[in-house]
Amino acid sequence: MRKIYIIIVAVLSICIWLLLTNNPKQIPRASTSIKEKLAAVKDYKYYLDKGNNTIGKEMQKMDLVIVEPIEMQQQYIEAAQEQGALIYGYINAMEADKWNETLYNQLQEDDFYKDEYGKKMYFDEWDSYLMDMTSAHYQDLLLEEIQKQIVDKGLDGVFLDTVGNIDSFLPPEEQVKQNQAMLTFIKKIKQHYNGLSVAQNWGFQTLANYTAPYIDFIMWENFSYDVVGEDDWSLEKIAQLEHIREKFGTQVMTIGFSNETQSRALAEKHHFKFFYNPAGSYYNSWH
Template sequence: MADHTPFGVCYAKVTPEQVRNYEMVIIEPDFYSKEEMDALRATGTKIIAYVTLGEVDTNRWYYPRLAEIGFLGKNENWNSFFVNLESAEARRVILMDVLPAITEKGVDGLFLDTVDAVAPTTERAYLQPYMVQLIEGIRQRYPGFTIIQNAGAFLLEKTGDDVDAFLTEALASDYDFEHKRYRIRSADEFNERLKYLNHYSTQSDKPYFIVGFADTEDKRKQIKTRLDTLGRPYFISNIGLSELPVQPDSVANILKDKSL
């Protein structure tokens, strides 16, 4: 973990200057050509490419192909649609078409988003075996990649062997989509979520990264004060993850302990 911090996440297009002071940056690969990706990696920073597994938005080039198969509802917060992972063809499109289009540009790893689209609390919980099968397929296809699972800690018992770490969002803070506002979690909320994460981290023997959300310097300071007590890597940004400061000091921590 220490070799991957400070880390950042940015879904707006970034430059080599922006990433060079980070050890790892998760990026939106659709914004880059192979030459631009090479320039990012030439800085020595590990470049991890975003890929969505459980949902897809209408801007993705492969959206029409998954739409033909049929979706299982819509995530109104992000204007994205839930992928029918029960369909072997849907899984094939992701594994055999989408991922090669990303990896042929040259990346160091993959960031698997929307795994929690099959959470136990949703009507899509029955898709969990298919999500596991997809993640297993990704590891088999890319054995040397750094693979980070976003959320979906409830699946780590089955996906743990196929991912290197997981990431959690909104541990110390949260974003209210209905009222469009940022808030700091109460101590009880924070401790309950931390207990949940540590349980699955211990059970799976997988470390985790933390992303926090804030819109003011005061909220960033409150989040940093809370997260600095954990000894785990974190990054703080806006809800759209569209910012990557050239100097990570104010938004990302650096782990000194090489054993983490």
């Protein structure tokens, strides 16, 4: 009897295997990871204003859209995600925008970055102030903002803008502690929100020396051929980003402001994603 039982079990196992093999739809497949989806991105958009029906339909054609979640309506976000688009929500990391009154009114004096003379750094073009990432209170405010604007709205990831301010505006002796604080903050995002995908804007040295293991894509604005095509610093950064991508899978999203054809060709040469925006660093127009 035992032999007959073993034979029956074996036959049933073979039948099940053949059934599954001939019906591939029944075979469970692992979901595609965020990193794989980002690697496959071809068309992406960076847009920081409200949507409408036309924009909503255009979003559905994209592989990736970075939005201002305070502005973009939930219906367009969800419709785009249903069509397979990745939606990342904008969070200003190293600056506080005065227009975002809900967040701005919660700031304390120690949340602002101050130079050796105790003076705040104000950006007139954006009506914003440079912030101090070493402030635990400020990090907590940003985490609450990510919860409200990114997690609660079901977005695929958070896009941290102005990370590059650390390299661009702070003296070398201040950069280390701000970079360390940025790394701590990004680790908190991962811990608090179940490994939520994180991207950053600029901050190449911050990426290389601190945040690369936790960043799924970095944005390079003004990746324009007349700016980066033959510049030694830019070519060095391109090589650095290629190395980081190979090691950590961090994709590079570039935006060209001029020389569209040459800029796109340069981006594609290095397998960077490219989006052309002749308006420069203003993303309030879809086209």
